[in-house]
Amino acid sequence: MACPTHALSERDIQEQLQTLPHWRFQNNALERQYTGETYLAALEKLNRIARLSEAADHHPDLALNWKKLIVRYWTHTANGVTELDFQLAHQAEALLEY
Numbered sequence: 562m563a564c565p566t567h568a569l570s571e572r573d574i575q576e577q578l579q580t581l582p583h584w585r586f587q588n589n590a591l592e593r594q595y596t597g598e599t600y601l602a603a604l605e606k607l608n609r610i611a612r613l614s615e616a617a618d619h620h621p622d623l624a625l626n627w628k629k630l631i632v633r634y635w636t637h638t639a640n641g642v643t644e645l646d647f648q649l650a651h652q653a654e655a656l657l658e659y
Contacts, residue, residue, distance in 0.1 A: 568641025577647050584650055590635035591642055591650050595657055596628055603630045606657050613652055619645055 569577070574586050584593045597603030607623055607630050614620045622633040632653060634646035 566636065566639055566643060566645070568636070568639040568643060574642050581647070581650055581654065583654070586642065588633075589641055590622070590633040591646050592631065592633045593650065593653070595630045595632065597630070598628070600627050603628050606630045609656055610653055613649065613656060617645075617649055617652075619649055621649070 571586070574591075578584060578586060578591075581591075581593075584591050586592075595603070595606050597606055603625060607625050610621065610623060610630070610632055619634075619636070621635075622631075624631040624633075632650075634650055635641060636643040636646055
């Protein structure tokens with residue numbers, strides 16, 4: 562397994578994205594849009610990701626719109642996507658796809 566703090570190659574990213582079908586690689590980051598039935602439901606999803614991120618000390622970019630949450634993982638210090646970003650994307654999927 563690659564070091565969690567080194568950026569992965571685009572080939573490695575595309576390969577690992579096969580395990581995250583709702584995620585995409587865009588603008589040098591892993592990105593996923595979640596939808597809630599209401600604005601408050603989307604906000605709850607944001608709060609769940611925020612708690613996950615705080616516990617991991619790795620914070621994605623989060624954007625909340627009406628009923629929509631966009632999550633973008635990338636590692637600033639690596640200037641790219643790392644194993645840690647994929648680990649947290651998998652955790653987010655497990656947490657929010659209920």
